[in-house]
Amino acid sequence: LGCRTVLDYQILSVSKAFTHWLTINNVDNVISRVNSKVIA
Incomplete structure (x- = not known):
């Protein structure tokens, strides 16, 4: 769950x-x- 949350946060930051x-x-x-x- 922790890794999943970090991954979601990184994807959100990148987007x-x-x-x-x-x-x-x-x-x-x-x-x-x-x-x-x-x-002109």
């Missing part, structure tokens, strides 16, 4: 980190598009 990374990438993409439109 949270991945979601956070995706969100940051999306924000960067939007900012890049806005900047290129402003410059």
Whole structure:
């Protein structure tokens, strides 16, 4: 049970980190598009 709980926690942490990374990438993409439109 203990090992199972640790494994679940690690999977949860990885999925949270991945979601956070995706969100940051999306924000960067939007900012890049806005900047290129402003410059253009």
